[in-house]
Amino acid sequence: MTKGPRRESTLVGAATEDAYDVFAPLLEKYWGPDLHSGYWDDPEDDTPPERAAARLTEIVTDRLRVGPGSRVLDVGCGNGRPAVSLAARTGARVTGIDVNRRALRAATAHARDSGVEQLVSFECADALRPPFPAGSFDAVVLFEVTPHFELDELFPALARLLRPSGRLVLESPYARVSPTERMRQRTAEYYELIDAVSLETLGGHVGLAESVGLRPVEFRDVTEHxxxxWPRLLERLRRNWGEVERCLGAETAEHAVRVVGRWREMPEIGNMIMTLVRADDVLPPG
Incomplete structure (x- = not known):
């Protein structure tokens, strides 16, 4: 595991909210509203980033195997676009949690405008201390959220919320190799930029999940897709660099581009979709 400084609660506090408020408006404008990676079939695929991100949302959603009557928790839901898409696609009832109140207000407005406010709700809550009874959800989904947490804290908190045979699906960066000093040095600035704390290997994910009764049923490395x-987002940002500098300041803008670029160029870091199932015969601690 490559790690930043350990905090008592990694998605609660001003740092994460401040980072989101600084970067989210620009990213929503030039990257697209889903605010996570896109999915392209191959190098010749010219799908716009907005549609590519929506495609990844759909790929992850389909792995939840939920439908009308199901209850789903979206952890770190941000502006709520994936949660709304999930509800519209499946008919499931979706609860999104995040610590950014501005993002949650935008999420609520988007659900209303999309006509799914009866299916989707949003709450300001800490994912490490979720305010729901045990066994509340048929599925839990996370889009690029796990680096903000220590997994030995996150997995127990979420496993407790799943009903027997419930699914946890995460789309996330991960360490393809055991961490080296080079990796730690090159990821330190990125952790600071996005207020993250750790990046686990596949084996680390599996071991920690199994320790709380979550059984891996699928792993897919989607790094190439x-x-x-990043290259397509950067191209758009560079074409509109005047606005980027006005919003962030020239020094902050160049720093952010440099740091994210170094992160994205590291072959030791991949992107994955992992599906875990709550074992029927194991009661998670807590």
């Missing part, structure tokens, strides 16, 4: 995300 998500790799175009």
């Amino acid at each position: 998500t790799a175009p995300t």
Whole structure:
């Protein structure tokens, strides 16, 4: 595991909210509203980033295997676009949680405008201390959220919320190799930029999941399919660099581009979709 400084609660506090408020408006405008990686079939695929991100949302959603009557928790839901898409696609009832109140207000407005306010709700809550009874959800989904947490804290908190045979599906960066000093040095600035704390290997994910009764049923490395995300976003940002500098300041803008570029160029870091199932005969701690 490559790690930043450990915090008592990694998605609660001003740092994460401040980082989101600084970067989200620009990213929503030039990357697209889903605010996670896109998915392209191959290098010749010219799908716009907005549609590519929506495609990844759909790929992850389909792995939840939910439908009308199901209850789904979206952890770190941000502006709520994937949650709304999930509800519209499946008919499931979706609860999104996040610590950014501005993002949650935008999420609520989007659900209303999309006509799914009866299916989707949003709450300001800490994912490490979720305010729901045990066994509340048929599925839990996370889009590029796990680096903000220590997994030995996150997995127990979420496993407790799943009903027997419930699914946890995460789309996330991960360490393809055991961390080296080079990796730690090159990821330190990125952790600071996005207020993250750790990046686990596949084996680390599996071991920690199994320790709380979550059984892996599918792993898919989607690195090659998500790799175009940063180059295509950067191209758009550079075409509109005047606005980027006005919003962030020239020094902050160049720093952010440099740091994210170094992160995205590291072959030791991949992107994955992992599906875990709550074992029927194991009661998670807590």
